[in-house]
Amino acid sequence: MAIxxxxxxxxRKERKAIEAVPVRHPGRWVGAAVIAVLLAMFVNSLVTxxxxxxxxxxxxxxxxxxxxxxxxxxxxxxLAMIIGLVLGVMIAIMRLSPNPxxxxxxxxxxxxxxxxxxxxxxxxxxxxxxxxxxxxxxIPFGPEMITFDTKTLIPAFVAALLxxxxxxxxxxxxxxxxxxxSVDEGQEEAATAVGMTRMQTLRVVVLPQAMRVIVPPTGNExxxxxxxxxxxxxxxxxxxxxxxxxxxxNRLFQPFPMAIMASIWYLALTSVLMVGQYYIERxxxxxxxxDLPPTPIQKIRSRFGRRDAS
Amino acid sequence: xxxxxxxxxxxxxxxxxxxxxxxxxAFGRNEVLRGIDFEVHKGQVACIIGPSGGGKSTFLRCINxxxxxxxxxLSVEGELIGYTQRGEKLHEMKDKEVAAxxxxxxxxxxxxxxxxxxxxxxxxxxxxxxVKKTNKGKAQERALDLLDxxxxxxxxxxYPMQLSGGQQQRVAIARALAMDPDLxxxxxxxxxxxxELVGDVLxxxxxxASSGMTMIVVTHEVGFAREVGDxxxxxxxxxxxxxxxxxxxxxxxxxPRLREFLGKVL
Numbered sequence: 241m242a243i244x245x246x247x248x249x250x251x252r253k254e255r256k257a258i259e260a261v262p263v264r265h266p267g268r269w270v271g272a273a274v275i276a277v278l279l280a281m282f283v284n285s286l287v288t289x290x291x292x293x294x295x296x297x298x299x300x301x302x303x304x305x306x307x308x309x310x311x312x313x314x315x316x317x318x319l320a321m322i323i324g325l326v327l328g329v330m331i332a333i334m335r336l337s338p339n340p341x342x343x344x345x346x347x348x349x350x351x352x353x354x355x356x357x358x359x360x361x362x363x364x365x366x367x368x369x370x371x372x373x374x375x376x377x378x379i380p381f382g383p384e385m386i387t388f389d390t391k392t393l394i395p396a397f398v399a400a401l402l403x404x405x406x407x408x409x410x411x412x413x414x415x416x417x418x419x420x421x422s423v424d425e426g427q428e429e430a431a432t433a434v435g436m437t438r439m440q441t442l443r444v445v446v447l448p449q450a451m452r453v454i455v456p457p458t459g460n461e462x463x464x465x466x467x468x469x470x471x472x473x474x475x476x477x478x479x480x481x482x483x484x485x486x487x488x489x490n491r492l493f494q495p496f497p498m499a500i501m502a503s504i505w506y507l508a509l510t511s512v513l514m515v516g517q518y519y520i521e522r523x524x525x526x527x528x529x530x531d532l533p534p535t536p537i538q539k540i541r542s543r544f545g546r547r548d549a550s
Numbered sequence: 551x552x553x554x555x556x557x558x559x560x561x562x563x564x565x566x567x568x569x570x571x572x573x574x575x576a577f578g579r580n581e582v583l584r585g586i587d588f589e590v591h592k593g594q595v596a597c598i599i600g601p602s603g604g605g606k607s608t609f610l611r612c613i614n615x616x617x618x619x620x621x622x623x624l625s626v627e628g629e630l631i632g633y634t635q636r637g638e639k640l641h642e643m644k645d646k647e648v649a650a651x652x653x654x655x656x657x658x659x660x661x662x663x664x665x666x667x668x669x670x671x672x673x674x675x676x677x678x679x680x681v682k683k684t685n686k687g688k689a690q691e692r693a694l695d696l697l698d699x700x701x702x703x704x705x706x707x708x709y710p711m712q713l714s715g716g717q718q719q720r721v722a723i724a725r726a727l728a729m730d731p732d733l734x735x736x737x738x739x740x741x742x743x744x745x746e747l748v749g750d751v752l753x754x755x756x757x758x759a760s761s762g763m764t765m766i767v768v769t770h771e772v773g774f775a776r777e778v779g780d781x782x783x784x785x786x787x788x789x790x791x792x793x794x795x796x797x798x799x800x801x802x803x804x805x806p807r808l809r810e811f812l813g814k815v816l
Binding site: 424426427429430431432433434435436437438440444445448449 | 614616645646649650652653655656657659661663664665666667676677680681722725726728729
């Protein structure tokens with residue numbers, strides 16, 4: 241007996257939408273209620289406890305030294321990440337090179353810079369000024385041609401960049417290496433089969449595909465870097481956000497509100513980074529997904545029943 | 551074992567395109583190729599059949615130096631693959647020299663290996679633009695022409711994920727052709743395809759064969775070998791166990807191993 245006869249071509253069967261009682265989730269309501277109560281208690285304490293020092297925060301959050309500190313923090317983050325990314329890609333490629341000199345150099349770099357705390361590295365970069373008063377260019381062990389004063393060559397800002405950038409490069413190189421290894425071997429074979437060299441294959445075929453694996457942890461690293469900049473106090477670099485907040489806090493004998501204020505800034509900046517990360521990830525999903533995930537704006541639109549023309 | 555030299559169809563053959571003389575290759579202790587002798591002349595279509603693990607794909611990969619051979623001589627158009635001979639000594643080629651050699655040898659893989667982050671047209675353009683530094687506009691024009699010849703003129707903007715297996719493999723053929731190769735290698739080009747998609751790919755290969763391209767095809771499609779092939783080689787246990795004109799070889803296989811293999815396949 242035929243269970244279901246196929247409709248004759250050109251004729252469609254009537255479409256009956258299923259009407260069913262959805263599954264109830266009482267646990268969700270209980271959980272939401274508990275969290276709402278706890279949140280209300282916390283907000284109440286924020287408002288009523290004067291020790292939070294909201295008026296102080298409001299007074300100082302957009303003050304000149306703090307805004308400058310925010311600027312320095314942003315610049316440090318961007319530049320250190322650029323150094324980390326460029327150097328990290330180079331080190332990852334060196335590490336995977338068939339040349340044993342390059343691969344062992346890369347291994348040693350990662351060993352040293354990942355194996356010691358970044359705070360200590362920053363302290364050491366700050367102390368280079370004390371250790372080597374002059375840096376000279378010339379023949380090794382021979383006569384010197386040009387001599388630099390380290391204080392002018394490596395000011396605190398450059399020391400901070402070196403410390404953060406080199407440490408980041410060690411982590412980034414491992415992320416990039418994982419990305420490169422994640423690309424299917426057949427891709428490399430196909431690229432070499434059309435006559436590409438190893439470097440062309442990496443640049444045109446492997447790295448663009450590795451980006452899908454590299455981007456999410458890089459976003460994570462960038463957010464982490466933004467907060468790690470607060471450690472340049474070890475150099476010390478005094479213009480950065482947390483240092484400035486601390487200076488003001490100590491002057492006013494109110495360190496706590498100033499630390500909260502710095503946290504608000506950090507949270508605001510990392511939120512902006514998270515939005516950027518979402519769109520970059522979406523960009524590199526090209527070709528890997530049949531349909532790109534909707535942007536938040538598209539999601540909101542579809543929820544309110546407005547449909548895109550496409 | 552019969553004569554390892556591929557039997558010539560006519561007496562005055564064009565020049566030799568691919569020549570393998572007792573080629574050996576081992577992966578660790580596993581000896582995959584154990585003295586392959588093989589010859590393909592210009593314009594011929596050579597098909598290679600044989601049981602899996604017999605060494606047919608490995609041999610094909612040796613021809614464009616995706617694998618290094620351990621012993622013997624392997625040359626394409628009279629040029630040794632991967633080595634330069636100076637006097638008595640062989641010198642290993644640099645990465646760039648090997649890459650230059652590969653430009654004249656196209657390869658099509660079982661699993662297509664299209665670049666997923668590029669559209670079909672970009673896949674076809676990649677070789678000329680990156681390797682030959684061809685102008686992008688020209689390369690794109692050529693890419694669309696090539697896609698048209700494999701029946702995909704309208705899919706230039708599709709990403710590989712949006713294409714069926716058969717369409718992907720035809721893009722892969724166009725990609726290999728974009729480098730204007732003198733020789734095309736096919737490594738089981740239809741083995742990863744649904745049965746109803748095999749025909750389109752074989753048609754594209756037939757067109758290519760009739761245009762005079764020299765082709766070496768590792769395949770399970772015995773029908774294709776009979777129809778299009780000029781020579782057929784049966785590779786088993788690392789050697790060319792039997793070879794000759796496809797019709798003859800398939801109709802009355804003399805060697806017991808080939809007979810046994812055909813009994814399983816047909």
